[in-house]
Amino acid sequence: MRPLSPGEPAHVGRYRLLASLGAGGMGRVLLAVAPDGRLAAVKQIHPGFAHDKDFRHRFAREVEASRLVSGAYTAAVMDADPTAHAPWLASVYVAGPSLREAVDAAGPLPPVSLRYLAAGLASALADIHRAGLVHRDLKPSNVLLTADGPRVIDFGIARAVEGDSELTRSGSVIGSPGFMSPEQAEGGPLTPASDVFSLGALLVMAATGQSPFAGTSAPQTLYNVVHTEPDLTAVPAEVRALVEPCLAKDPADRPTPAQLLDRLGPVAPSAQPWPSPVHELIRAQEAEARAALVEPSARRRSPVLAVLAAVVLVVGGVLAGTLLDVTKSSPGTAVPVAQGAPSPTSTGPPAPLSAAGLRSVDPCRVLGGDLTPKIDVHFFSCTYEAPDGRWLDLQLGDRVPTEAVVTDEIARLPASVGPAGGEGRCTAIALIPGQETHGISVTTSPGVGDTIDPDPCGTARATLTEAIGALREGGAGWQDARGTLATVDPCALTDDAELGDLFGVVVGTEPDGLHECRWDVGGTVEVTLERAVSPGRGGQDESPVELGERTVYQQEFPDAGSPACGVSWAHVRVEEGFTEVVRVLYRATASGADVADVCGQTRRLAERIMPRLPQP
DSSP states (O other): OBOOOTTOOSEETTEEEEEEEEEOSSEEEEEEEOTTSOEEEEEEEOGGGGGSTTHHHHHHHHHHHHTTOOOTTBOOEEEEETTSSSOEEEEEOOOSOBHHHHHHHHOSOOHHHHHHHHHHHHHHHHHHHHTTEEOOOOOGGGEEEETTEEEEOOOTTOEESSSTTOTTOTTOOOSOGGGOOHHHHTTOOOOHHHHHHHHHHHHHHHHHSSOTTOOSSHHHHHHHHHHOOOOOTTSOHHHHHHHHHHTOSSGGGSOOHHHHHHHHOOOOOOSOOSOHHHHHHHHHHHHHHHHHHOOOHHHHSOHHHHHHHHHHHHHHHHHHHHHHHHHOSSTTOOOOOOTTSOOTTOOSOOOTTSHHHHHTBOGGGTOOTTOEEEEOOSTTEEEEEOTTSOEEEEEEEEEOOTTOOOOEEETTEEEEEEEOSSTTOEEEEEEETTEEEEEEEEEEEOTTTTOOOSSHHHHHHHHHHHHHHHHHHOOOBOSOOTTOSTTOOGGGSSOHHHHHHHTSOOOEEEEOSSSEEEEEESEEEEEEEEEEEOTTSSOTTOEEEEETTEEEEEEEEOOSSSOEEEEEEEEEEEETTEEEEEEEEEEOOSTTOOHHHHHHHHHHHHHHHGGGSOOO
16 A cells, blocks of 8 residues: 555545555556545556557446446445546455565465465355356456455456357456466356366465466467366365366366355354465554545545634634524524525525536536437436547546646636546536635546547537536436435534534534535535445445444444544435435544544434425
8 A cells, every 4th residue: 555646636536545556557546535434445447458440339338237246245336437537446445465565475275274264255156146257357457355254346347148249258358367267268158167177276275376278488388278187186085075067178167156155064264364474464454544544534635625614613613603593493403504406595596616516507408419328327417428439527526636737717716727637538617606615617528439538628618618608508407306315415404502412512524526515524524416226236334224224234344543434325226226325424533532423423314304305
């Protein structure tokens, strides 16, 4: 884990970057924190790969297929953006060394650890195959050893088995030679049995330190995979009996993951499933992640914002009581006046370029002409496609990058225009009046057709000018806003008095975009409204809890220094497995705070927020 380079963007999508975890030929991996406080591993693909005319469509399909995978031995996919100039995928962060690193540090694993590894890998493959996927690249660096078992990661080149897309089509060899199946080495069609062969090769590597088919070159290794029988004499007998059928050349002769689990039988739980050096590596990575996560809210704010916050505290102390009393209908049910929203006495609509005005807009109805809306995953953005295949991504309430130089003007607003990381890519962003840390932006890119715009910044500027004009004119509202979270100001779902009662004195309030709000209460309280995978499908660390008449999903982060708890629930279903989601996160900083108490406070705030949401 390394610090981020100076000038590095603070965010990838809605994920705040903390550190660099590594890099490879496909791109890099970053440690980040999600809006709900979860740590995430963000895999950012090198922009060069996005020039492939089929890459973005393929990447998007694979991400959606991977979202179906969840289980105790996989790192669940949390989010992704195939439309970014450098496409990215966020998965649950897993602290632990790779199998390769573990064997290098501790030597070949003992039989008891090999049983844990085999059981975990077989369970992971069962979950992956149940979702209709073939992993295709099961290798030592894609298996992480955690304190409670292995995790299979990186479904970046997984392929959906079913459907007309032929994503497992023959003729392409993707994977790592020493751990490929014979059919994969020959470029043939793949089935789940291919992953079982890779599992067998991984177990041999864990038991001996090297692939059973290792050669002096990649072609020699591939030849060995297809034509030679592995030497398993160094593999412990009980593991050898499990491995041999997995390494059968004929896929039909290999066991299924379920059959492997039956052959293994019960694996007794252990507080230390791996050799001591491996657990030392795990603890070191956990400590590094905690250290990277500790970032006081004061350091997140710019000096200007800090001064403004101090002024607001002085002035707001005089006004808050009056304003909050006006909006209360009964104790405990206050819906306060939110920043950017009209006051209770306002009779007209909000200003079109205010935060409240932008929340009332469907971004896929702003631009017209020959542009076609293609991707509308988020409330605040829409990706349009031009007739020649170029993409134009419109974002409302986008955070202004720290590196942006605001010396321009677009549609009478302060603006910044500059390259967006590659040929044919440019971003134009205009600052929102009254909330200059956020803006309205248009990013141009070649799209899946790899069509290079000769003047991308000119196109971005012209398109943003058109968008701002359309926003000022109105008429791009949500066609059916009943029950949606899209129009809700998260900062207006609670107030300082209520937060003070639950958590302590509110020091400051900071909107982040249109649908996230953060309060500094010594610790941090965050409320996020978004479209996302339905809670309960995002990973094994979510526990269902009954809260009133709803089932919410609770996540505990029992850090001794800053325990945190997140509560999320589905509000309105958008499509299968995809919903409008409310997330409430509280991260305490009080020394000795208990995570159970922190979760109790978080649930109480969630319970108070629920009746204030629009009813579906």
